[in-house]
Amino acid sequence: MGIPFEALLPYGIMIxxxxxxxxxxxQLRWMQNGGKRPRHGLDAWDRTAVMERDRRLTGFARGQTDRAEAPPGFELNNPWRVETRFL
Known part of the structure; x- marks a missing residue:
């Protein structure tokens, strides 16, 4: 005597x-990383300085470029934000 397949349908749907x-x-994580595998074990320096610079250069936090000239907007390559009252 077999098992009725109607009893296994909910399990198949859940799986x-x-x-x-x-x-x-x-797939969403792969697309967010620009087609690269996700990174693990990031420290504060990687997140704040390196990945922020890469994001500003290429548009992706994981992107890297080999161009020798910096794009417009890198006249002052300082990631620190200054308050407007001190300018």
Whole structure:
């Protein structure tokens, strides 16, 4: 005597939804990183200085460029924000 397939349909639907959600989240993370694998073990220097500079240069936090000339906007390459009252 076999198991009725109607009893297994909800489990198949749940497993399918978990698989779809995991794949969609993985694809979204891959797209947010510019097609690269996500980084782990970042310290404060990587997040604030290096990745911010890369984001300003290329538009992606993981992007890197080999251009020798800096793009417009890098006349003062200082990531620190200054209050307007001190200018």
């Amino acid at each position: 399918g939804m978990f698989a779809f959600t995991g794949g969609a989240l993985g």
